[in-house]
Amino acid sequence: MTSPFRIHIADLSQTGDSRDVVVTGPAEGWGVELSLVPAGAEASGRFTLTAVGNGVVVRGSVAVPVHNTCYRCLESWDDTVEVDISEMFGDDTLEGVDYAVDGDEIDLEPLLRDELTLAMPLQPSDECDELGGDDASDQNAPPQRGESPFAVLKDFLDGES
Ligand SMILES: [Zn+2]
Numbered sequence: 634m635t636s637p638f639r640i641h642i643a644d645l646s647q648t649g650d651s652r653d654v655v656v657t658g659p660a661e662g663w664g665v666e667l668s669l670v671p672a673g674a675e676a677s678g679r680f681t682l683t684a685v686g687n688g689v690v691v692r693g694s695v696a697v698p699v700h701n702t703c704y705r706c707l708e709s710w711d712d713t714v715e716v717d718i719s720e721m722f723g724d725d726t727l728e729g730v731d732y733a734v735d736g737d738e739i740d741l742e743p744l745l746r747d748e749l750t751l752a753m754p755l756q757p758s759d760e761c762d763e764l765g766g767d768d769a770s771d772q773n774a775p776p777q778r779g780e781s782p783f784a785v786l787k788d789f790l791d792g793e794s
Contacts, residue, residue, distance in 0.1 A: 655678070
């Protein structure tokens with residue numbers, strides 16, 4: 634079974650060689666607790682691969698549908714998460730290279746999954762908390778305590794006469 638995220642790069646052997654690719658593959662279950670890619674959904678991206686001598690640079694963007702659940706009221710809704718990708722595939726023992734070339738292929742799946750998951754909200758909110766809660770009304774009312782200064786003054790003047 635061949636993953637649609639695996640890209641053959643044998644033709645990108647000379648520095649400056651470049652090719653555009655369109656990638657679509659299954660992304661079900663990607664995400665975090667309250668923001669997940671629904672069953673059957675796919676991530677789709679468009680990238681330019683460029684050979685840089687000791688590896689391949691992948692640049693482009695990828696998008697995926699997600700199903701969000703509000704962390705406060707558990708209301709849920711569908712959304713789309715899209716991120717820009719700019720990453721080097723090469724010798725991953727080198728500093729700054731996180732993704733390895735595997736023979737004459739690169740596997741975009743871990744990269745795309747990582748980047749999309751990072752872009753998903755940890756605490757999705759449908760802004761229900763901004764519509765006014767139960768205890769939002771009496772914050773501005775001054776405390777009612779004692780008599781007004783005018784009443785005190787009146788008592789004072791009455792006592793003088
Ligand atoms: Zn909510």
